Structure formats: C-alpha cells, structure tokens
Amino acid sequence: MSKIEWLEQEIEGLKEAGLYNNIRTLSSPQGAWLVVDGKKVLNFCSNNYLGLANHPKIVDAVQKATEIYGVGPGAVRSIAGTMDIHIELEKRLAAFKGVEAAITFQSGFNANLATIPALVGKEDVIFSDRLNHASIIDGCRLSGAKIIAYEHNSPESLEDAIDENLSQYRRALIVSDGVFSMDGDIAPLPALYEVAKKYDILLMVDDAHGEGVLGKGGRGIVDHFGLHGKVEIEVGTMSKAFGVMGGVVAGDKVIVEWLRQRGRPFLFSSAVTVPDAAACLAAVDLLEESTELVDLLWDNARYFKAEMQKLGFDTGASETPITPVMLGEAPLAQQFSRALYEAGVFAMAIGFPTVPQGKARIRVMISAAHSKDDLDQGLEAFAKVGTNLGVIQ
Numbered sequence: 001m002s003k004i005e006w007l008e009q010e011i012e013g014l015k016e017a018g019l020y021n022n023i024r025t026l027s028s029p030q031g032a033w034l035v036v037d038g039k040k041v042l043n044f045c046s047n048n049y050l051g052l053a054n055h056p057k058i059v060d061a062v063q064k065a066t067e068i069y070g071v072g073p074g075a076v077r078s079i080a081g082t083m084d085i086h087i088e089l090e091k092r093l094a095a096f097k098g099v100e101a102a103i104t105f106q107s108g109f110n111a112n113l114a115t116i117p118a119l120v121g122k123e124d125v126i127f128s129d130r131l132n133h134a135s136i137i138d139g140c141r142l143s144g145a146k147i148i149a150y151e152h153n154s155p156e157s158l159e160d161a162i163d164e165n166l167s168q169y170r171r172a173l174i175v176s177d178g179v180f181s182m183d184g185d186i187a188p189l190p191a192l193y194e195v196a197k198k199y200d201i202l203l204m205v206d207d208a209h210g211e212g213v214l215g216k217g218g219r220g221i222v223d224h225f226g227l228h229g230k231v232e233i234e235v236g237t238m239s240k241a242f243g244v245m246g247g248v249v250a251g252d253k254v255i256v257e258w259l260r261q262r263g264r265p266f267l268f269s270s271a272v273t274v275p276d277a278a279a280c281l282a283a284v285d286l287l288e289e290s291t292e293l294v295d296l297l298w299d300n301a302r303y304f305k306a307e308m309q310k311l312g313f314d315t316g317a318s319e320t321p322i323t324p325v326m327l328g329e330a331p332l333a334q335q336f337s338r339a340l341y342e343a344g345v346f347a348m349a350i351g352f353p354t355v356p357q358g359k360a361r362i363r364v365m366i367s368a369a370h371s372k373d374d375l376d377q378g379l380e381a382f383a384k385v386g387t388n389l390g391v392i393q
C-alpha cells in the first residue's frame with residue numbers, strides 16, 4: 001500500500017461531501033468584474049472592499065517606488081530588511097489609527113502568529129471567542145498557553161470563563177475578531193473592554209474585516225466604538241480593504257517595541273516587498289484624503305442586503321458589507337455557486353470547516369467598486385438561481 005493512499009481517500013471524501021475546494025484562476029485585475037477561466041464574471045468574492053487592489057494612484061506609487069528602491073527587501077527586518085518606506089508606513093498607520101505605535105508584518109495571519117506567542121506562554125491563559133479566525137487559533141496554539149473559548153460575542157460567557165479560571169494562571173489575554181468574516185457580525189467591543197478593565201487583562205482585537213470598513217473613513221472597530229486608547233492591541237491586514245498585502249499591529253508602544261524584539265515572523269521571515277509597502281502607503285493616502293469610497297461601500301452594502309431580503313433570502317446576522325446567503329447543506333451551496341457562475345456571477349460557496357456543519361452558505365462580498373447596475377445584475381442572477389433551486393419562492 002502506498003504511503004499516501006490515505007490522502008487520496010481523504011480527497012475523495014471531501015469531493016463526496018461537497019467540501020472540496022475548486023480553486024478558480026483569474027486572468028484580470030481585481031475589480032467589479034473578473035476574467036475567470038476565460039469568462040467575464042461579476043466579482044462577488046473578493047475582500048477588495050474599496051476597489052483599491054487596482055487603483056491607478058496605487059499602481060503609480062508602486063512604479064515610482066520600484067524606480068527608487070527596486071523590489072526585494074533583501075533580508076529579515078531585524079538584519080538588513082528595514083527600508084525607510086517600511087518605517088514610514090508604520091508611522092502613517094499609527095497616525096491613521098490614532099494609536100501610539102504600529103508594526104507591520106507580511107500578512108494578517110503572520111501578525112497573529114507573531115503577537116499572541118510574544119505576549120502569553122505556558123503559564124498563561126487566553127480567552128478566545130469561539131468563532132475566532134484560524135490565524136488567531138493558530139497563534140493561540142503556538143503560544144502554549146491554556147486556551148479557553150467563550151461563547152461567540154458573549155461578554156457574559158467571557159466573564160464566567162474568567163471567574164472560573166483566571167486565578168490558576170500567571171497572565172491572561174482576551175482576543176476576538178472585530179468583524180467575523182463568515183457572518184459579518186461585529187464583536188461587542190465596548191462590553192469586552194469593560195470585562196478586560198474589570199479583571200485587568202490585555203485586550204486584543206483582530207480587525208481584518210473592519211480596517212478600511214468600520215469607523216470614520218475606515219479607521220476600524222476601535223474608532224467605530226470610540227474606544228481610542230482602551231484596546232491595547234489592534235491587529236489589522238492590508239490584504240482586504242487596503243487592496244494590497246501585509247499585516248499590522250497597532251496600539252500600545254511598549255507592546256509594539258516588544259514585538260520588534262520577539263515577534264517570530266518579524267525576526268525570521270523577510271519584510272514585505274517594496275511594491276507592497278509603497279502600495280500600502282498610497283492606500284493610507286487615499287483613505288486619509290476622503291471618506292468617499294468607504295461611504296460608497298456602505299451604500300452598496302445596504303442596497304444589496306435590503307434587496308436580497310426582499311427577494312426572500314436569509315442574509316444571517318450581518319452588520320457589515322459581508323453578506324452571507326444562508327443555504328444549509330454544503331452540496332446545495334456548491335450547486336448554487338456553480339449555477340451563479342453559469343449566470344455570470346462569481347460567488348463562492350463556503351462550507352465546513354470554515355463554517356459549522358449545516359451552515360453552508362454563499363458569501364457575497366460587496367465593494368465600492370460595484371456600480372448600481374452591477375449590483376442589479378447580481379440580484380437578478382440570485383433571483384433566478386434561487387427560484388430554480390427552490391431556495392426562494
């Protein structure tokens with residue numbers, strides 16, 4: 001028997017369960033429309049909330065920066081890979097977020113892997129929302145700390161867990177997604193802050209889907225709730241609304257200083273490239289210049305969600321532009337996604353383990369790049385496929 005036969009069986013099992021990822025190939029920039037496997041389709045999949053992934057000012061900034069700095073950073077940040085544009089980006093991000101300091105990483109995933117193990121270890125405890133992102137879960141596991149999952153978005157459950165466990169550990173950390181990426185609901189950060197304050201525990205929020213979306217001009221969840229100076233650690237990503245790639249930790253300056261000394265992905269993996277850093281800087285410029293794109297994103301999101309509900313779709317608990325279309329079983333969600341694709345709409349089915357069993361869905365990602373006409377075409381396709389598959393009347 002071959003040593004990898006079990007893998008073939010596992011893969012076959014995924015296909016039978018409707019859980020196999022069929023990854024499409026794009027041959028166009030990210031925008032409202034994409035060319036996917038040679039076909040022009042409406043883009044309802046990407047996290048390019050503000051349409052910055054292919055913004056002319058950002059592309060221009062990248063060209064100018066590469067003329068000055070070339071492309072590669074050459075080394076890890078702590079050896080010879082920190083260029084002045086990396087530092088400038090961190091200063092600009094800190095100012096944008098209204099915090100003392102910021103440090104950037106290669107991705108949001110890496111930001112979590114860097115931060116959590118640097119702050120807690122074997123003798124410590126982490127209180128983590130049950131539905132936190134995989135990168136938080138992995139960061140928690142890497143730290144070796146005891147992980148206690150509290151009920152999703154429940155400050156009461158968090159407080160119970162703290163009461164029961166805190167005394168057995170040296171230090172603690174509370175961590176939550178800001179916006180939950182599969183449901184689009186928002187963490188009750190003011191209540192989490194009250195609990196963190198009462199027990200004197202560090203509070204960390206991962207605002208990957210709130211950056212560029214929530215708060216004034218996209219300044220994120222802390223700004224949205226007016227909690228400036230109260231959340232010690234704000235993780236963010238530049239791969240979503242910023243339209244580029246990269247992670248950031250913004251907040252207390254001592255924590256940022258510590259991450260420069262002890263954040264392992266910072267110390268052992270090279271810096272983001274010149275084009276990444278330059279593009280992120282240009283994205284901050286655009287966000288600081290005007291709230292127009294963020295406002296447009298919200299207008300589009302409100303319109304699409306309201307029309308979907310009128311059609312009879314269940315859009316779950318979303319409070320943000322993330323629009324889940326709840327379908328139940330994974331094979332139905334996959335069938336729905338394939339039919340949408342035939343109708344010219346690219347929207348992915350999401351099933352277990354990304355969401356719980358029986359909670360499969362199509363997740364529609366609305367963007368400021370969509371015109372009203374684009375949204376109407378999408379709604380028409382949803383109405384047709386939904387009726388054909390018996391999801392709506």
Ligand SMILES: *Cc1c(COP(=O)(O)O)cnc(C)c1O
Pocket residue numbers: 106107108109110133135136177178181206207208209237238239245246247
């Ligand atoms: C997308 C996401 C990440 C990962 O961000 P990348 O920059 O793509 O690595 C981390 N945390 C949360 C909550 C996310 O939604």
